[in-house]
Amino acid sequence: MxxxxxxxxxxxxxxxxxxxxxxxxxxxxxxSQAWLCGRVTLEKDFTKGRQPEARPGDTVPDRHDFVADATATSFAVAVDASGKLGWESGYLDTDHIIAVLSEQVGDDYLAYLRRRGVSYIFGGAKELDFGAVLDKLGQLFPIQTLLLExxxxxxxxxxxxxxxxxxxxxxxxxxxxxxxxxxxxxxxxxxxxxxxxxxxxxxxxxxxxxxxxxxxxxx
Incomplete structure (x- = not known):
């Protein structure tokens, strides 16, 4: 910081x-293999207020954690519990984006992330359990050291x-x-x-x- x-x-x-x-x-x-920021910081400094182009009524095959790019080696982790960030693609520069969501996020937003090539994990039903979030990041992605920003x-x-x-x-x-x-x-x-x-x-x-x-x- x-x-x-x-x-x-x-x-x-x-x-x-x-x-x-x-x-x-x-x-x-x-x-480090990844850096992590909250929604407000990302919206101000990276997405510049871009709105997600979700399509009401869209569905996804399942509501499991989703890895969009299994070959990625560096990551930008976006804590976005309510699913409000809009992305142009699945990358910020050379870092693959992983969205951290609550289970309250709708299928239409999940489908939008899949179209954009953004990975996502669920961190809790309503409130995020950051211990579980870090465990998932280490299990699903090659992340051992994370910069909290x-x-x-x-x-x-x-x-x-x-x-x-x-x-x-x-x-x-x-x-x-x-x-x-x-x-x-x-x-x-x-x-x-x-x-x-x-x-x-x-x-x-x-x-x-x-x-x-x-x-x-x-x-």
Whole structure:
């Protein structure tokens, strides 16, 4: 994640053109096969509000998890419990898209994903069980290391579930100050216990960015 010095993660307030290219540079250092984002982040930064072209009345052969491309080796995992994201194809650049859905999503949206060549897995009846989601990602796809890239509520949910092993944080040299901007971890009115960290690495990067790596301290 990249955050302001006060922990905010929406970059639009950080100046006219904040140089966040270091985010991709550092991300490439990790030996990961997939990255995972929530619907709001994907809609804002990737699909640009595209609406799904589902056809009411469309059906699918079954309501099992679906692997659209068994040859893919890198993945973009989209947490989209209600099935709202619209995709042009089954890939974001070179990463094959896997949608994480609830069982409430209709057959017409599943059929739409199949037409677009998007893989999908079910993560729960209504609420997503992220432990089960990660198990499926490891069983159905060649994924061993997953980069969790927000937003803050998704980060908070996986942290609360005990599913985060490490925090890689880029501190951008700006103070945001907006109370309405989400932070790196958001857990709502019923947060889990505070999570202690163990500092593993500190590095100063270009343009005043500070890279901090922490391990999650397990009891």
């Amino acid at each position: 990249m955050a302001s010095l006060d922990g905010r993660i929406i970059t639009q307030r950080w100046g006219q053109r904040p140089d966040t290219s270091v985010y991709e540079t550092i991300g490439a250092r990790f030996d 927000g937003g803050g509520h998704l980060n908070g949910a996986l942290l609360k579930a005990g599913l985060v092993d490490e925090l890689s944080l880029l501190h951008y040299p700006v103070i945001d100050g907006a109370a309405t901007s989400p932070t790196v971890f958001e857990q709502g009115p019923q947060p889990g216990p505070a999570v202690p960290l163990q500092l593993r690495h500190v590095e100063q990067l270009a343009n005043g960015v500070l890279w901090l790596r922490y391990a999650i301290a397990r009891s």
